[in-house]
Amino acid sequence: MYSVAVIGLGYTGLPLAREACRAGMRVMGIDDNPSVTASLNSGHSHVPDVTDADLAAMLDAGFRASADENLLAEASVAVICVPTPLDDTGSPDLSHVRCAAGGLGDRLKPGTLVVLESTSFPGTTDDVVRSIVERASGLSAGRDFALAFSPERIDPGNDTFSVRNTPRVVGGYTPRCTAAAAEFFRHLCDQVVEAGSAREAELAKLLENTYRSVNIALVNELAVVAGTLGVDVWNALDCARTKPFGFQAFRPGPGIGGHCIPVDPVYLTHWARASGAPLRLVELSQEVNAAMPAHVVRRAEQLLRQRGKTLGNARVLIVGVTYKRNSTDLRATPAATLVRLLRQAGTDVTYHDPLVDDWAPDGEPVERTADALDAAADADLTILVQDHDAVPFDRLPEYSPLLLDTRGRLRGPHVHQL
Numbered sequence: 001m002y003s004v005a006v007i008g009l010g011y012t013g014l015p016l017a018r019e020a021c022r023a024g025m026r027v028m029g030i031d032d033n034p035s036v037t038a039s040l041n042s043g044h045s046h047v048p049d050v051t052d053a054d055l056a057a058m059l060d061a062g063f064r065a066s067a068d069e070n071l072l073a074e075a076s077v078a079v080i081c082v083p084t085p086l087d088d089t090g091s092p093d094l095s096h097v098r099c100a101a102g103g104l105g106d107r108l109k110p111g112t113l114v115v116l117e118s119t120s121f122p123g124t125t126d127d128v129v130r131s132i133v134e135r136a137s138g139l140s141a142g143r144d145f146a147l148a149f150s151p152e153r154i155d156p157g158n159d160t161f162s163v164r165n166t167p168r169v170v171g172g173y174t175p176r177c178t179a180a181a182a183e184f185f186r187h188l189c190d191q192v193v194e195a196g197s198a199r200e201a202e203l204a205k206l207l208e209n210t211y212r213s214v215n216i217a218l219v220n221e222l223a224v225v226a227g228t229l230g231v232d233v234w235n236a237l238d239c240a241r242t243k244p245f246g247f248q249a250f251r252p253g254p255g256i257g258g259h260c261i262p263v264d265p266v267y268l269t270h271w272a273r274a275s276g277a278p279l280r281l282v283e284l285s286q287e288v289n290a291a292m293p294a295h296v297v298r299r300a301e302q303l304l305r306q307r308g309k310t311l312g313n314a315r316v317l318i319v320g321v322t323y324k325r326n327s328t329d330l331r332a333t334p335a336a337t338l339v340r341l342l343r344q345a346g347t348d349v350t351y352h353d354p355l356v357d358d359w360a361p362d363g364e365p366v367e368r369t370a371d372a373l374d375a376a377a378d379a380d381l382t383i384l385v386q387d388h389d390a391v392p393f394d395r396l397p398e399y400s401p402l403l404l405d406t407r408g409r410l411r412g413p414h415v416h417q418l
């Protein structure tokens, strides 16, 4: 049976570790953040999709979290699930991957299967990870150890699709590496799809999220233009989506957020540009999506002006501040950009979000209001940014004198769209 080390115990690593425990494997978790390992070992999960009860079952099955990379010497499979963010210049930051690969390479024993699961551009597994692990270990990929890429497709908060029933793509440095990785993942996932190479698997992952980014940009741009020309884009979308083939509906919004959609297309465009072949459509979609919070502020300004107000003397309530509906995740939420722009204009901003107790974009707290409807009645303008189930957003039009609905959920005399 496999002895599995999961390196990086966050949104992707912890659910994978849980699935490996469920499959009866011996599982250790390596994370360089001591507060993560301490909290996991004491039975508290910081990942919403892994409950404390799940974690208790993992700990019963022998799972332990540790910062001690020496434990990697005991692993027959090591899966790297560390972050792949952007650096200060907006370029791919592989420092966590390099660091994890180096720590693993120093302790690698022959016969180990090494899998990179962190999202990155084609060549990261074959070139970056391979060279670091080979140099540190003195072993050769494809001969002494197997090396593969297998992207995580987890959708936080999705109750239908999990690690188990989401098809798993694997692509190896060599065909034998692909086969070794496929054999391992067949224990964890109902369906394994073998790519022709690690590069193909890496590109597949970036394609999935870039497809979302590009299509979101299409409807965002359409929403801005249709709004200017007086056509209800939401109704148009509802009509278009009745076509039973050839069309998938994406919804406009106040901007994109989270760890994946704003980041993964940058890995793709960076890779393409570095190869001398820019992906113009993808780059443009990033620009369109990034401009949405500023568009929301412009709309807010127009609406307030019609009421004789300016951004500088208005009270604005933001309803729903996380980047995703029904999620507590605030990472890269467009609501933070919105607040930054409103504050720069001198607006008095408050927020209501039953899923977020404290919120301090750019380190500066925003005042929280517990009752959305009373707060909406008090504010000069309410901006609906996230339509969580727990928000009584459908009653906002009764209370709010002026409402900007960035999600297209509401209609009424005081309700305005993007």
Ligand SMILES: NC(=O)c1ccc[n+]([C@@H]2O[C@H](COP(=O)([O-])OP(=O)(O)OC[C@H]3O[C@@H](n4cnc5c(N)ncnc54)[C@H](O)[C@@H]3O)[C@@H](O)[C@H]2O)c1
Pocket: 007, 008, 009, 010, 011, 012, 013, 030, 031, 032, 033, 036, 081, 082, 083, 084, 096, 097, 099, 100, 117, 118, 119, 120, 152, 153, 154, 155, 156, 259, 260
């Ligand atoms: N969150 C998602 O929904 C999602 C979905 C698909 C793919 N991904 C990809 O999965 C990867 C991981 O993302 P995440 O959301 O799980 O990140 P995360 O921030 O939730 O967790 C990563 C963990 O790795 C740890 N870590 C960082 N460097 C380390 C090192 N050198 N050694 C050991 N531990 C280290 C951090 O302390 C952290 O606990 C990224 O490439 C991301 O793009 C994420």
